[in-house]
Amino acid sequence: MSRDTTPPRAGTGTPAIEVRGLTKRYVQRGGVVKQAVDGLDLTVERGEIFAVLGPNGAGKTTTVEILEGFRKRDGGEIQVLGEDPALAGRAWRSRIGVVLQDSRDQAELTVRELVHHFATFYPAPRDPEEVIAAVGLLEKASTRARQLSGGQRRRLDVALGIMGDPELLFLDEPTTGFDPQARRSFWDLVLALREGGTTILLTTHYLDEAAHLADRAAVVRDGKVVALGAPADLGGPGALRPVVRWVSDGVARAERTDHPTALVTSLAATLAGPDGEVPGLRVLQPSLEDVYLELIGAAPVAPSGSPSGSAPSAAAPPGAPHDAPTSAVLSAPVAEEASR
Numbered sequence: 001m002s003r004d005t006t007p008p009r010a011g012t013g014t015p016a017i018e019v020r021g022l023t024k025r026y027v028q029r030g031g032v033v034k035q036a037v038d039g040l041d042l043t044v045e046r047g048e049i050f051a052v053l054g055p056n057g058a059g060k061t062t063t064v065e066i067l068e069g070f071r072k073r074d075g076g077e078i079q080v081l082g083e084d085p086a087l088a089g090r091a092w093r094s095r096i097g098v099v100l101q102d103s104r105d106q107a108e109l110t111v112r113e114l115v116h117h118f119a120t121f122y123p124a125p126r127d128p129e130e131v132i133a134a135v136g137l138l139e140k141a142s143t144r145a146r147q148l149s150g151g152q153r154r155r156l157d158v159a160l161g162i163m164g165d166p167e168l169l170f171l172d173e174p175t176t177g178f179d180p181q182a183r184r185s186f187w188d189l190v191l192a193l194r195e196g197g198t199t200i201l202l203t204t205h206y207l208d209e210a211a212h213l214a215d216r217a218a219v220v221r222d223g224k225v226v227a228l229g230a231p232a233d234l235g236g237p238g239a240l241r242p243v244v245r246w247v248s249d250g251v252a253r254a255e256r257t258d259h260p261t262a263l264v265t266s267l268a269a270t271l272a273g274p275d276g277e278v279p280g281l282r283v284l285q286p287s288l289e290d291v292y293l294e295l296i297g298a299a300p301v302a303p304s305g306s307p308s309g310s311a312p313s314a315a316a317p318p319g320a321p322h323d324a325p326t327s328a329v330l331s332a333p334v335a336e337e338a339s340r
């Protein structure tokens with residue numbers, strides 16, 4: 001997507017977003033206090049796509065809503081495009097774009113009507129027809145919003161979110177419910193926006209989405225960042241090393257190693273039974289998803305080489321693969337579904 005804005009937005013020194021010690025609690029039904037965000041730190045550089053990952057209830061949406069200026073915080077320091085969102089005014093708001101998790105407003109208007117209408121909200125909007133083309137909705141320009149498919153509606157949401165030519169775009173779970181093809185073309189759209197210089201912060205439950213799109217990702221758990229880095233580096237160095245599992249004296253053991261052949265050879269020499277087999281022997285390659293599930297506490301932890309439970313499937317060092325089949329979609333546990 002072309003952009004004639006000067007000066008270039010990417011790499012201009014100050015981060016797009018800087019968060020230090022953010023806290024937010026809710027008082028829920030019955031007076032129960034929920035610490036939704038608990039000392040969260042985050043820096044998003046200009047021009048990058050930054051993904052916030054985490055299970056349901058981790059505090060992602062609360063954090064993003066505070067960054068967008070839609071929700072008040074209890075504590076911490078925040079700068080978004082150099083201003084505190086709690087104090088920023090209209091000029092600041094016109095520099096950010098927001099695509100919420102679910103928007104079904106103005107369903108009776110056509111795509112073209114909606115996009116043109118949104119253009120009137122901004123001091124220097126993009127060309128509406130160019131935006132409709134950029135999100136791939138030219139053929140649907142005369143269709144009412146309520147008649148669009150889920151993926152098309154999401155593209156319309158992005159069109160509305162970028163009408164003001166934002167420097168920073170927030171995408172909250174943008175591809176939930178998409179089929180694989182729609183997700184792929186949506187990813188292309190997001191990458192094209194980044195190419196045009198837009199900084200993008202997205203929340204997602206899909207690790208493959210973060211891996212495909214994000215320059216960096218943060219894993220949030222219980223209102224805190226528990227891992228940060230390029231998606232492939234989450235979990236730290238060695239998180240993707242092979243894991244050897246076996247059973248010795250009825251106890252499941254697991255060890256992460258760079259030399260699985262040597263370990264298996266030595267296990268075979270000492271533990272092989274009359275049939276030549278080491279009980280419960282498996283060599284597994286952790287996937288990124290395994291690492292992620294470990295980080296969010298959805299997988300058991302066992303130190304390398306230590307006894308790790310009474311059943312082989314209970315043993316795994318951090319990031320070790322699960323017995324459950326992996327899927328592209330993360331099925332994180334519901335951490336808390338307290339009534340709001």
Ligand SMILES: Nc1ncnc2c1ncn2[C@@H]1O[C@H](COP(=O)(O)OP(=O)(O)OP(=O)(O)O)[C@@H](O)[C@H]1O
Pocket residue numbers: 026027028034035036054055056057058059060061062063336337338339340
């Ligand atoms: N308005 C509210 N009132 C009370 N509690 C809330 C409110 N909004 C969120 N919570 C609670 O705060 C915690 C964090 O919620 P939040 O929506 O930020 O999580 P999330 O990571 O975005 O989850 P999801 O992936 O399900 O969207 C949850 O326990 C939730 O129940």
